Amino acid sequence: MDGEDEIKQAYASILDADFERAIDWFEQAVRVDPDNADYHYKLSVTYARSNRLDKAIKHARLACKLQADHDVYRLHADAVEARLLVRDAGTQWDDSRQLYRAVEQLKQAVCLDPLLTEAYLLLAIAYGEQGQYELALQAAKDAVKLEPQNAQANRLAGRYRAKLKRYLRS
Template sequence: MKGKELIKKAYEAILNHDFELAIECFDQAIAMEPDNASYHYRLSITYARSNKLSKALEHAAQAIQLDPEEEHFHYHLQHLKAKEIILNAENYIDESGEQTWLAIALLKQAVALDSLSSEAYLLLGIAYSQVNEYNLAIQAIRELLKLDPHHETGIELLEQFRNKLKQYMQS
């Protein structure tokens, strides 16, 4: 089977929600054409959809190494790096707020890498609220709602943070 046939088989597997078969097909195509940046990129996307972030990052970086001029490879890698940072930041958000500033710094990095990440803005808003920075929390949630105006949690949090800001200002 040729590389293009394996890619076609991989996409059929994806349509059938069989991501493991898709990964196998992409791997086989890469074994046949290891310098095909597009194959690495496609495998990276499939790994990301399968919540295998480290493998997704590895193949995204490989795609860029093979074809550094391809812009969407770079955007994809930035998106994956932002996801990795968000996952790391979640570990530092706590109710006491002691490590929340570290989470905020990480989430700001994630937003810089992927300004379309709803998850980063949501967590940033929550983190800011935990350290009583309600103006900044409201700003983060507003950015989230620009991306997704019907985000239910975002709508609820915006109202909560506005109320908390009013209470905070009155005390």
């Protein structure tokens, strides 16, 4: 057995919008052929789409380990890692040390996935909380560049533009 029948069933489940069943089929394919990097990658993508990031990163890393020279696997693993960093950073707003750590995580997330708007938005807010209005404005503007119609990004850019002007006048 090579897992191809399970992969076909997983795709059929996706076409039926039954993502949990697709995950079950991809998991079966991985059990049939645990050294198949592509199966781990496909399972990881499906986990990520279901926002099950801890499981997604596990299989993304396995795919990369099994086939280290595959750029698509590496890009996917980086994107999942970035989402995990954003998720974790979003929980760290209690004190200045945690906020500093959150900023570092968000900067790392942006490096891993420069198209992750949510990372720029949270980075803008974190910089704003630190009173670093120029950096907050830049992060908000970066989010606007990615998604010009994003209302939150535009609001943040306007807010930090105004705060920076007030700060520079004083």
